[in-house]
Amino acid sequence: MSTGGEMFFQLFLPVVVSLQLLPAVPSSWSCGISAVDMVTGSVLISTNAETPFRPASTVKAVTTLTALSTLGPSHVYHTTIQVDTLQNRIFLVGSGAPLLSIEDVTRAAMETAAALPPGTDWSLYLDPTALTGDSHLPGWDAADWNRTYCPPVEPLCIGDNILEIVVSSVSGVIRTFTYPPLPDLRLTEQVTTTNTRTSLVVTGGNWETGEPEMTISGTIQNGDIEVLYKPFAGAPGELARVLQEELEEWGVNCTYTGVQQADTGLYTTAVMYSDPLWIILGSMNKWSRNIVAEQVLRTVANNVTGESGSTRAGCDISGALLDSLVPGAQGWQLADGSGLSRLDLLTPEQLVAVFVSGAGSLEFGPEFLASFPVNGTDGTLSGRMRELPAGAFRGKTGSLNDTCTIAGILTTHSGRTVALAIFLQFPRGQIWRARAWQDEYIQGLYYTM
Incomplete structure (x- = not known):
């Protein structure tokens, strides 16, 4: 009725x-x-x-x-660092683990550096072959791709693949801070100060090339601090470059070379364990x-x-x-x-x-x-x-x-x-x-x- x-x-x-x-x-x-x-x-x-x-x-x-x-x-994910000592190759081998942190990579780099002989040059490779597929799936509205609930799906991730961006105009000087650290991040800033309200917009992503590119535009009120969050592209490569930088901090000379599947039977120098x-x-x-x-x-x-x-x-x-x-x-x-x-x-x-x-x-x-x-x-x-x-x-x-x-x-x-x-x-x-x-x-x- x-x-x-x-x-x-x-x-x-x-x-x-x-x-x-x-x-x-x-x-x-x-x-x-x-x-x-x-x-x-x-x-x-x-x-x-x-x-x-x-x-x-x-x-x-x-x-x-x-x-x-x-x-x-x-079930626990094991993201590993494996080493080929004959050809001086280091592999970052993904397992599909969600929510990997920069702290995980820092610790793994330290353990790997401790296991390697000093004074050797290494080539660093990324092995993402555990998972495959597009970063955005059929039926996902393209208008959502720049929103925090729609980060790209990658074989290796840094957290949620979300970048925190902090824009500050304290003391009248515009400064921008980001986390997690993305070595290849290209951040274009088109921000001016104002005496009225803050209005900032972040666009970008460059999903076609898989590169972390973003533009911040708008105005920020004098003395204000604004925090924004945006998904970023290219997490696997960024994770490998973070590992490269951390290894170099520990005295390991290495160059990120690209994507390559790791051979079987390599020596595992570090394991990044997920939560159950x-x-x-x-x-x-x-x-x-x-x-x-x-x-x-x-x-x-x-x-x-x-x-x-x-x-x-x-x-x-x-x-x-x-x-x-x-x-x-x-x-x-x-x-x-x-x-x-x-x-x-x-x-x-x-x-x-x-x-x-x-x-x-x-x-x-x-x-x-x-x-x-x-x-x-x-x-x-x-x-x-x-x-x-x-x-x-x-x-x-x-x-x-x-x-x-x-x-x-x-x-x-x-x-x-x-x-x-x-x-x-x-x-x-x-x-x-x-x-x-x-x-x-x-x-x-x-x-x-």
Whole structure:
């Protein structure tokens, strides 16, 4: 039935639910909802549950389950420095590790310098062959490439491949500072001081050449300090050049020569260890870090196939997992591991099955659940559903400019545990209204189930 342009969906609930506690869905929106009792497996809600929608960042839940199923929660990335003493070659060998830091490279350079004989000239090579693929994926809006949530996917990364830029006009002198240090960064400054408000813009990236080029333009108020963040291109080469500089600081004469696959059986002088996978997934899900999701998905492909890990192969592996969870689902597809692609299509039923499988795993259930944000507490849910007790809902959010999704585990007022997914698509400009609707709906379920 509909009232005042709003319509109620028929909800199939084997419990008594007061419809007054469940908000109406605006008639201009498309909505899909699925909910399953985690204990009995009973379907509690099924509204367009088999219809594909754009899932946005809830795709990361699929990537999480795929990674834990194939790699295990304790998987650790090993980024190595390997040495060929016969031909005086040093190799920086990537493993697909997300979030490598400059501090990791500094320590590895010290350990390598200690292992090498002094007074020798070395050639430094980069081996990125663990992963392969484009830096920006099909369905990623090119207008987003210069935004912090859309950094390039690379076989070796420096943090999130995001450059921090600090512009200062303290004492009337314009100064610019950047981190992490990028040896080949070309930063063009077109900034002037003003007595009015600060207005700065950073553009660039040069994704075609893979070189870190940026331009800062605009005005900065006298005495002001402005901090900006932008994705940069060419992280693998920059990481190799940072290693070269660090080795030279420790007395090793070396020249970065380019890309070359390392031979087998070389001597490993240093290993850069990542955090365990379950911690990486927590960082990925709680703060919806797209680059981490893409690195993890390609790592899955590398480990499963034994070949350079690609997004396509990773999506095939995730797709096989989805087929095993919901046989016969129609019309869905995966184009990436983060959900940033507008080509991704999943059904609410599939997302619910992912959470039922992940949370119920005897092997990694606690790690799966711990990776997701908690209502009113942290991550992308820190400001949402604060009316509910902290921990009542744990799950993944997602949004594009016309899409709002949420999926996770709800523990209701009566103690019932429910796996839930809500997909909304709507005219652009209504994202905040959609989030509020989802929160109100989940709060209604909390009290009625």
